[in-house]
Amino acid sequence: MNSVGISNGLEELLAGQNVHIQLSVPQLVEKVLKRGEGILTSTGAVRAETGKYTGRSPKDKYTVEEPSTKDKIDWGSVNQPISEEKFNNLYNQVIDHLKAKEEIFVFKGYAGADKKHRMPIQVINEYAWHNLFAHQLFIRPGEEELAGHQAEFTIISAPDFKADPAIHGTKSETFIMVSFERRTILIGGTEYAGEMKKSIFSVMNYMLPEAGILSMHCSANVGKEGDVALFFGLSGTGKTTLSADTNRKLIGDDEHGWSSSGIFNIEGGCYAKCINLTREKEPQIFDAIRFGSVLENVMVDSDTRMADYEDSILTENTRAAYPIQAIDNIITPSLAGHPNTIIFLTADAFGVLPPISRLTKEQALYHFLSGYTSKLAGTERGITSPQATFSTCFGSPFLPLPAQRYAEMLGQKIDEHNAKVFLVNTGWTGGEYGTGSRMKLAYTRAMVQAALEGELNNVETITDDIFGLEVPAHVPGVPDQVLQPSKTWSNPDAYRAKAMELAEKFRRNFNKFSGLSSEIQEYGGPRI
Template sequence: MNSVHIPNELKLLLQESQVQVQLSVPQLVEKVLERKEGTLTSTGAVCVTTGKYTGRSPQDKFIVLEESTKNKIAWGTTNQPISEEIFTGLYHKVLDYLRRKDEFFVFKGFAGADKKSRLPIQVINEMAWHNLFAEQLFIRPTEEELLTHEAGFTVISAPNFKADPVIDGTNSETFIIISFEQRIVLIGGTEYAGEMKKSIFSVMNFLLPENHIFSMHCSANVGLEGDVALFFGLSGTGKTTLSADPTRRLIGDDEHGWSSNGVFNIEGGCYAKCINLSREKEPQIFDAIRFGTVLENVILNLESRIPDYDDGTLTENTRAAYPMEAIDNIVQPSIAGHPNTIVFLTADAFGVLPPIAKLTKEQAMYHFLSGYTSKLAGTERGVTSPEATFSTCFGAPFLPLPATRYAEMLGEKILEHNANVFLVNTGWTGGEYGIGNRMKLSYTRAMVQAALEGELNHVETVTDNIFGLNIPIHVAGVPDEVLQPSKTWPDSQAYEKKAKELAAKFRENFKKFSSVAADIEGKGGPIA
């Protein structure tokens, strides 16, 4: 992707004497400790807290309404418009604010491992630990690449600069604003570092499709024979667990592009959840937390500085940011061929979706647009029974373009590369949440393994009479009766009632696409 002209005000800021450009990881760790921004842990990681905000602030995220983008963005509650005047006012205020600091930090790197389509970026930070985060999460340049690096997009993050909504035109003290014409992401009023990562992902979700590249919120790995698999799924569906396969090498765990050359990681690191983390459950993540890693909102033992990953006092959304190289079994560089297998993961708490089903192209597009999983009782205040949750394309908060644009690209890629798509339910069987049981991980692993090895491409299937899904009648290592949900429920009428209830929720959610995706709904949605 071509770089663009950097605004003069920004050039002047980067010429200030207090700017610290491209510090090494050890230098940044020293700065974090010197500035008392964080604490060194027993593993050598840096532990920080993010204050008031321990997660993203979607209500404070905006895209500037500009001539070149006004007819392209899917405007709404996710992509809120903001005027050029408001952006410009805040932009100048933030630059003036940084100019008055004793020091600030700049990282230069890339988004996108494929050199033909990567985006040169620079990240300007008020805080040293935020710059360390950028160093770990984005793709680091070689010394040679740094000599010719020109930023095509700039992130400016000033967490301690707080907006005044009355004067500045924001919704609160916090703002995350993307200007596609100025090629700037402006962040203020929040210390949560994930805003930087996800803002650049949102940028790539706009730029990549414009270059005929399918951008995806998924993990990806590759087998010994070079076969590539993609795993889509919302939180709690098992995406991290199932994609971290010791027999396969990790391409990336969260953000990818699919070009005419194949799949590539958008990032250079991982931003892993670490609540209840243990070496036994997730050894790769556990062992990656070492010198240079940034731990967010994890509670430490004050004397030993040993992290207590089970303590969610500050938030359940505790995180670890580390480079891809901290994991042993990875692809370097993070690029691979075209996917053979695509897996959509859902944790159905209604207990009615099959544990695995092979999808047609239209069904794949339908379930991709739906992005279904369940919220469980107790996970959020007021949630007393399982609730159906739909996140378009398994990444609704980060999609600037109309959702059907991404679904159409998925359909084209499936056809072009003959990819096999499977819906895998890691949720409940034998009844809904509270009555049935969670699907055994050993069964799910066996089904996913069979899908990856091509064993389910031509097997005999039975069609589910409510969702129209093609269910294999046999998968090695899984009892046959487990494969068909209706046979696992003790009361068949109760099953049918609950299944039709969920099917109705799918239909209600899909109404927002009906006018532009009627064919997908007709061929890919529930049949009863």
């Protein structure tokens, strides 16, 4: 079937008597409770479970191989190809599946806070709580905007539809498929709501660079003087914690675009991890979980309906989804000028990277492409000791284009706006995981504050002889010894051996990149 047939199928679906379009938050909450999809917690948040899939399914993610995008996509394990024929077949079956439902729910909104670059989207769900999730995570239109809303991309999410690998060409019952020509994302076989959020991000990671805008997996905030900071980092590095600064206003916590005008948030909400959440540690997130928010897989007391954020019986990946307006200290709309400071966060469990270092442009692009952090023992089955993990551009699962494309754009932005780049290690000091200790948050905050205020731009530095990093000799509020990892280890030989081990991992990982400038290859990485 051609794309015209697909369009008509969608129109027939949306014209059905079972369709609820743009329900309000209270209406959606009522639907969730009436349909038995979730319960209400003591703070008024909706709590739902996602079944056996408590996280993303990257091995079940596909991109349709189409003439207009075939030569642009970075095909491989992240961007797995699937034929147009298989997509169309599955699409039509999912449409028929939704037509037979008593109710389906449609949200219309936007991706991109900058009106010059935003993308109108619509989200079609068979679950009311998924539609509530979309309402909170994407940008909500005003009445006038809604009247003129024409979706440029559509998510169709049908968790109850299970794929048959023998018929549909999938690897399992789950599928997340993106067709750029049909402007459609097809999701089925999983109840994990985060697939919707990240699918739109993947789409924006294709659309924005094609329009000359750098898309980034990072948080962002702005200071009182209008100075903008970006925080890149993988899970567990402190990205959300460090960007939530009471002295700075939050632009967004996860996804941003960098245009010729500056930074803008791609989303209208936050999707925060909440395992072991407390008001003392994360007051902004804790207090944002109220009526209209969505809790995923959080255990709740059956009598008091109070959330138990320490209970991980279902998953460590418990989540809270809420609109960014639930946080007091934000900038509205979610956009600002060009970044003055860029922070790369890593949680080095080997305990050998400096707690803060100033990067040259070549080092910045090297570490951006590397996207290093550590997985710790116990986080996944089979991991018994810290393991280095590298996620290209700090977001490889969501990058449709070759990584070098994003790195080249970042390099141009750094040059154009003279942004200062720092690598901050929030991991271990005084030894590796199990021997040393986690870097004190107070020290990390002091180092980040000094970087944001420009105090480290021209200070004396000491060059790390293994990693080639320029480490400040002094940072206000931080003992000098802490700044030099080799001085925090009791055994210098053990330190050097572990540092050389990590440096070699960097080198081997970077071998996969080709076509980079000789300066990045020669001066960006470790000196081994």
